[in-house]
């Protein structure tokens with residue numbers, strides 16, 4: 001008995017150790033010293049407080065649990081000393097009640113949970129003598145202990161979150177799902193006790209629970225994955241990781257650069273994970289100082305800190321995903337949620353009730369971001385390029401973080417640090433007036449630029465076979481004239497590298513030619529432009545490309561540009577093979593452009609755009625006119641046949657005709673409008689007028705309801721009045737722009753152009769062609785990878801698309817049914833509801849209480865056994881003589897294993913064991929199915945398949961299974977009644993029923 005007690009003590013100890021490993025040292029100490037008396041005092045105190053506030057809660061709900069635990073204590077004490085064991089029940093319970101009592105809704109839910117557990121462990125005392133006689137029954141008691149610890153550990157994880165009150169609703173749904181599983185386990189363990197289960201039954205239950213646990217884990221993982229996808233789509237955040245990678249790559253060739261920042265005291269007072277004196281820091285510097293690249297280094301280093309979360313954002317000029325408060329918030333949220341599953345549930349919950357396909361409301365974004373940020377124990381936020389945002393947006397970003405910081409309690413101030421990087425203009429100075437600032441000067445970056453200039457000058461030396469002193473000269477010249485402007489060093493070294501002879505290089509290095517002084521950046525641009533203009537054959541193309549980049553309404557992808565240059569307006573064909581650029585954007589525009597990983601091409605810096613406009617290198621008015629004309633001419637090509645199905649569509653697709661379609665369809669009206677806004681003369685060029693007339697002629701369809709166009713818009717488009725279709729054109733242009741800005745679905749009755757129908761037709765053809773094309777590379781160069789696109793022109797997925805049909809098809813309905821259920825595993829999570837009201841009704845109808853009867857996990861239901869056949873050699877008892885005989889073989893010939901598996905040679909003492917082995921190990925097909933056909937031709941059953949007949953039988957004993965088999969039983973009963981015969985025994989597990 002003594003050794004048996006030791007075994008039990010060890011099992012309990014192991015369970016306790018596992019629980020203790022999830023606690024902090026203080027918690028371990030505090031919980032370990034808690035007694036039932038302490039807990040009762042706490043309960044009393046909470047009750048008194050609630051009474052004094054006239055907010056008494058039903059704390060009597062704890063009664064059964066406490067009673068149950070007392071009985072439990074008495075029984076377990078038979079086996080071992082319980083004081084330490086129970087301390088770790090009272091301690092966490094005390095903690096949970098104390099924390100939850102600050103928020104009544106959570107407190108009630110917790111009381112309810114204890115009540116439910118209490119219902120399961122109640123009335124244990126009646127088995128006291130039974131436990132005495134059967135030491136193996138200690139095992140279910142251990143399991144019940146583990147169940148309670150498990151519950152406490154889950155609940156504590158939840159209540160220990162800093163923002164648990166805000167996260168409560170979202171998290172509790174997920175918690176209920178897990179709590180349900182714990183209760184189910186507990187119920188099973190109690191059933192073992194009530195049914196006075198044998199060791200075999202006990203082992204079987206454990207085995208089935210393991211299977212169920214695994215299934216639950218898989219289900220949870222699948223659910224997490226699904227939620228993550230939903231939230232990612234809802235956030236549609238800019239790819240911050242890709243930006244980080246881009247800037248890290250820039251640095252990677254010059255690894256020592258930027259290290260100076262970590263030796264700087266001001267910066268360290270913000271960066272140091274322990275001694276933090278500065279919570280909000282504004283780092284500023286001249287344009288092109290290298291702030292963005294430095295930010296990427298700070299992010300990289302901060303990520304090395306232990307127990308610190310780091311989120312970051314790189315704003316980008318004229319990119320609506322990256323230059324607004326919403327864009328920044330989405331980007332930061334998407335990083336936070338991948339660091340904490342609790343936030344995933346929280347954001348998912350909001351996404352499901354927002355009614356928005358993508359997060360587009362600032363108030364919701366603020367609420368989510370504030371809770372998520374405050375929930376972190378230690379968070380570093382790095383936001384770069386705030387000068388790339390409009391003033392109002394920038395102000396919003398900064399004040400948002402300022403207000404969060406000031407709202408933090410004194411002792412939590414260090415939990416949030418924000419670093420903002422931007423240029424130092426007068427306006428910025430006002431916006432950042434309330435925080436510490438740090439100016440990056442030329443002396444800070446001199447060494448870095450020197451390192452960079454050295455590497456680049458060595459490349460020049462290799463290309464032009466320069467002597468060492470010349471290389472040194474270049475290195476010093478670049479470093480000195482850059483004077484803290486990395487961008488300048490980069491532009492000039494590239495410019496020097498593009499020279500074609502040593503003589504040319506020498507000329508460029510002459511003091512009178514090499515840009516100096518405050519205007520050196522513009523001069524560098526001027527040099528680059530001059531060199532590009534000397535490349536006579538391509539200069540026109542260079543100008544065209546630069547003009548498009550200045551005027552484009554969104555960043556264009558290189559493949560879109562390639563299709564646009566391939567347009568032959570005269571012949572109305574897309575001559576991709578002959579007209580596309582055979583050189584890349586860098587060849588045409590040198591270091592003035594930057595190519596991003598997603599294939600978009602942009603100007604290297606916003607100062608380049610300003611330069612191109614200021615110097616009249618790009619004529620914006622002409623550029624807008626050119627793009628408007630290009631779009632409307634293109635959309636009038638025969639490949640956009642408005643009349644029904646065009647058999648040539650697949651051919652057009654294969655020739656790359658539709659590579660510019662997304663852009664032209666979305667922005668033709670905005671370019672036309674911009675050109676009308678900017679135009680200085682009254683008359684619109686004849687060519688453009690004709691093109692718009694033909695465009696409207698081609699696609700006009702009479703609307704069912706006519707939209708009303710705003711007066712200023714009509715006035716603005718008046719210069720086109722000698723267009724025979726002016727009224728129609730104005731209406732089409734107005735609708736196209738309204739559609740682009742609207743957050744709702746376009747009204748089909750208002751549509752006046754047949755183009756929207758073509759979008760769907762063309763896209764289907766492209767999707768099909770992708771699957772069958774024999775030239776996948778060429779196809780990709782024309783249409784990219786993500787050909788599965790959203791039909792809503794106001795959605796970023798309209799042009800960014802998805803890599804698979806499934807992803808797109810999951811996304812599109814969300815525009816319509818954008819309220820979706822956030823209860824794990826619910827079908828309405830994918831299907832969604834059309835209104836919030838509909839969703840709320842669904843949640844009350846289906847999720848108001850936890851339905852433990854919906855027993856998907858199907859634990860075995862144990863019959864109360866009548867043990868009449870007693871083994872003479874051990875304690876075993878059997879209800880059937882036959883089973884006793886089989887059992888006796890074990891005693892008579894313990895090592896005899898007569899039953900050999902013919903497939904693997906493994907031998908078994910009992911035939912039944914061999915059959916079970918064969919069916920579970922060697923049978924790939926599950927032959928026991930729930931279901932079949934009734935005589936009237938209809939089917940019954942849920943179709944689930946099992947490896948073994950007993951599993952199927954078990955299924956039929958569950959609530960769900962009983963419903964499955966009912967039709968079959970009814971049929972049998974009716975047949976029996978009609979034939980007046982005795983009813984047949986109910987169905988047995990038969991393969992292939």
Ligand SMILES: Nc1ncnc2c1ncn2[C@@H]1O[C@H](COP(=O)(O)OP(=O)(O)OP(=O)(O)O)[C@@H](O)[C@H]1O
Nearest residue numbers: 250251254257287288289290291292293486487490
């Ligand atoms: N450490 C570095 N190593 C190599 N190149 C660098 C480094 N730092 C900056 N550069 C180059 O200098 C250019 C300007 O850098 P960056 O964009 O970081 O400047 P910035 O100060 O953020 O500019 P702005 O504020 O005007 O946007 C970039 O094109 C980059 O390639």
